[in-house]
Amino acid sequence: MKILILNGPNLNLLGLRQPEVYGQTTLDEIHQACQAHGKMLGVEVKCAQSNHEGELIDWIHKTRATPTGIVLNAGAYTHTSIALMDAIASVERPVVEVHLSNIHQREEFRHTSYISKVARGMICGLGPHGYVLAMDALAQVLKNES
Numbered sequence: 001m002k003i004l005i006l007n008g009p010n011l012n013l014l015g016l017r018q019p020e021v022y023g024q025t026t027l028d029e030i031h032q033a034c035q036a037h038g039k040m041l042g043v044e045v046k047c048a049q050s051n052h053e054g055e056l057i058d059w060i061h062k063t064r065a066t067p068t069g070i071v072l073n074a075g076a077y078t079h080t081s082i083a084l085m086d087a088i089a090s091v092e093r094p095v096v097e098v099h100l101s102n103i104h105q106r107e108e109f110r111h112t113s114y115i116s117k118v119a120r121g122m123i124c125g126l127g128p129h130g131y132v133l134a135m136d137a138l139a140q141v142l143k144n145e146s
């Protein structure tokens, strides 16, 4: 059983600017926490980040090879990418969308998510803990569907 932690554009800069919105935790610290939680869950965890839409799509396509749950924070692509939406729909793998901030309390343009249209569920506004909660949900989904 595998879980892919996939992060989109600019999230590699987490913790460096705008701590009031995205907190002070770095992406590397989030990935370390996900790896530790994966060990507790007994699942293999792969963490990746890309600023490039096509590279994120390639990561999603690779999940066709093995039963994998996907934790996806697509960053700004959340609000624009029909290509990411189609990639998720094409692999038929469970996806939990995660956002550090509560996108529904922010600018209007962040209230639309193409990812939510094809994701199993969405967690937003809970900071880095949202990734751990998403992993718990996916571990249960993967167990039920295996």
Ligand SMILES: O=C(O)[C@]1(O)C=C(c2cccc(Sc3ccccc3)c2)[C@@H](O)[C@H](O)C1
Pocket: 009, 010, 011, 012, 013, 014, 015, 016, 017, 018, 019, 022, 073, 074, 075, 076, 077, 078, 098, 099, 100, 101, 102, 103, 110
């Ligand atoms: O809340 C999120 O996790 C979100 O996915 C993350 C986003 C985001 C946007 C810009 C930068 C970053 S990461 C960052 C934050 C502060 C300084 C540098 C980079 C995330 C937004 O595009 C999304 O609307 C919301």
